[in-house]
Amino acid sequence: GYKANVRDSDRKVLGVVSDRYKVVQNADAFSFTDELLGKGVRYETAGSLNGGKRVWMLAKMPTKNIVGDDVEPYICFTNCHDGTGAVKIAMTPIRVVCNNTLNMALSGAKRSWSTKHMGNMEAKLSEARHTLELAHEYLDTLSIEAEKMANETMSEENVITTLDKMFPIDEDASDRQKQNIKNAKDGIMVCMLRPDIAQFLNTKWGFINAVSDYVGHSIPARVTSNYQENNWGKIINGHPLLDKAMSLMTV
Numbered sequence: 001g002y003k004a005n006v007r008d009s010d011r012k013v014l015g016v017v018s019d020r021y022k023v024v025q026n027a028d029a030f031s032f033t034d035e036l037l038g039k040g041v042r043y044e045t046a047g048s049l050n051g052g053k054r055v056w057m058l059a060k061m062p063t064k065n066i067v068g069d070d071v072e073p074y075i076c077f078t079n080c081h082d083g084t085g086a087v088k089i090a091m092t093p094i095r096v097v098c099n100n101t102l103n104m105a106l107s108g109a110k111r112s113w114s115t116k117h118m119g120n121m122e123a124k125l126s127e128a129r130h131t132l133e134l135a136h137e138y139l140d141t142l143s144i145e146a147e148k149m150a151n152e153t154m155s156e157e158n159v160i161t162t163l164d165k166m167f168p169i170d171e172d173a174s175d176r177q178k179q180n181i182k183n184a185k186d187g188i189m190v191c192m193l194r195p196d197i198a199q200f201l202n203t204k205w206g207f208i209n210a211v212s213d214y215v216g217h218s219i220p221a222r223v224t225s226n227y228q229e230n231n232w233g234k235i236i237n238g239h240p241l242l243d244k245a246m247s248l249m250t251v
Contacts, residue, residue, distance in 0.1 A: 003017060003018075005021070005083065014051075014052060026055050044058040044060045053080065053082040054078055054079070060072060066142065071094065075092075076236055086115070087115045090111060092236070099216075102208075103239070104243055106145060109137050149204035152204045188210050188211055189210075191209075215241050
């Protein structure tokens with residue numbers, strides 16, 4: 001009941017999939033995105049990950065001002081050939097001044113969603129409109145949440161308590177694990193004092209940006225051969241640590 005999904009250009013196996021799996025060619029997967037062009041959206045770049053198992057395309061929306069900062073919103077489209085997912089769309093806003101990704105899970109707005117393979121023009125137009133609506137909705141919600149957090153103070157005690165919740169230590173944790181947790185906490189504290197976050201010092205929004213800075217730019221404790229590809233995956237899917245920080249800030 002399983003078969004190999006093979007790329008015809010070099011006969012490389014991209015995944016082992018079930019009989020129910022339907023191949024969606026890249027040209028078909030991204031066909032509806034052309035309907036977004038001319039509506040403030042332009043193609044930026046494209047590429048592939050994991051030897052072609054995941055193909056992605058990045059489009060840029062107009063710059064948006066959030067809490068006095070320029071934020072460049074990107075829409076990332078991905079298509080998988082290893083059977084792990086459908087055609088997926090994800091919002092990734094970038095804070096220009098520090099190049100931080102603000103791709104957090106927000107209550108009441110979708111950051112990512114999937115689309116069906118659309119064959120006819122009417123369906124493509126509908127999917128393009130739906131994509132733009134969800135993208136604008138996410139950005140509007142992010143702007144509202146950022147404004148709230150920028151006006152909510154966060155003391156050093158609050159920061160320490162929040163970090164303890166983000167990095168719980170198991171009773172049977174090894175000394176190495178404890179040290180890694182301490183290093184992560186210290187790393188976020190250092191990020192809070194960086195000049196590009198200074199205007200939001202001692203606020204919840206400053207803390208969120210510090211976590212974003214840490215997860216986006218810090219070199220991991222174990223540098224594997226594909227850690228950069230894994231980082232890209234976390235940008236597309238959202239980083240669990242940033243999502244956790246956001247949920248604690250909005251409780």
